[in-house]
Amino acid sequence: MTALSGIDVVWRFRLAEDEGNEDAWGLAYxxxxxxxxxxxxxxxxxxxGSVVTPGATETTVTAxxxxxxGSDQIDKLEAAMDDNKRVQIWRINTKEVGTDSNSDKFKAKYFEGYFTSFEETDTAEDKVEYSLEWAVEGTGKNGFASLTLDTSEGGDYAFKDTVKVEPNP
Structure with a gap:
C-alpha cells in the first residue's frame, strides 16, 4: 500500500458561468x-442519557x-466573490486512473459553491501569498475528471467534468 502525496492531488477551478467557454484551470504556485x-x-x-441530533454537513474548500x-486568476476569483458568482471546483487524484469509459480520467471530487474568504499577505521578505476559501453547497460529488496539465447537497448537482461544455444543437 502506498500513501498518496499532496503533490499528486491537483485542484481545478472555473466560474460556473464559464463552463461553456473554457476548461477549468489550476492556481499557479x-x-x-x-x-x-x-x-x-x-x-x-x-x-x-443524552440524545444527539446531528445538523447539516458544512463543507469548506481552502487554498x-x-x-x-501576469496571471488573471486571482483577479477573476476576487471579482467572483464580489459579484456572488458560483464557482466549480475539482479535487483530482492523479494516482488513481479510472476504468472502462473513464480510463482516460482520474478519480475526483467535484464541488460547487461560493468564494467566501480572500486574504492577501505581502511582506518585505516573502512572496505575495493568498489564502482563499469557498463555502460548498452540499457535500461534493465523486466521479472521474479529465486533466490537462498546464503551467499554471443543499444545491443538488451532478458531477461535472473539467472540460468546457459544448452546446447542444
Whole structure:
C-alpha cells in the first residue's frame, strides 16, 4: 500500500458561468489545498442519557497560493466573490486512473459553491501569498475528471467534468 502525496492531488477551478467557454484551470504556485467537513450537533439530556441530533454537513474548500505576475486568476476569483458568482471546483487524484469509459480520467471530487474568504499577505521578505476559501453547497460529488496539465447537497448537482461544455444543437 502506498500513501498518496499532496503533490499528486491537483485542484481545478472555473466560474460556473464559464463552463461553456473554457476548461477549468489550476492556481499557479499553489502551496496548499484542502477541504473539510463539519457539522453542529444538538444534545438533549434525557433520564437515560443524552440524545444527539446531528445538523447539516458544512463543507469548506481552502487554498493557499502565491501570486503569479501576469496571471488573471486571482483577479477573476476576487471579482467572483464580489459579484456572488458560483464557482466549480475539482479535487483530482492523479494516482488513481479510472476504468472502462473513464480510463482516460482520474478519480475526483467535484464541488460547487461560493468564494467566501480572500486574504492577501505581502511582506518585505516573502512572496505575495493568498489564502482563499469557498463555502460548498452540499457535500461534493465523486466521479472521474479529465486533466490537462498546464503551467499554471443543499444545491443538488451532478458531477461535472473539467472540460468546457459544448452546446447542444
Amino acid at each position: 499553489s502551496t496548499e489545498n484542502g477541504y473539510s467537513k463539519s457539522k453542529e450537533s444538538e444534545s438533549t439530556v434525557t433520564k437515560d 493557499t497560493t502565491l501570486y503569479k505576475i
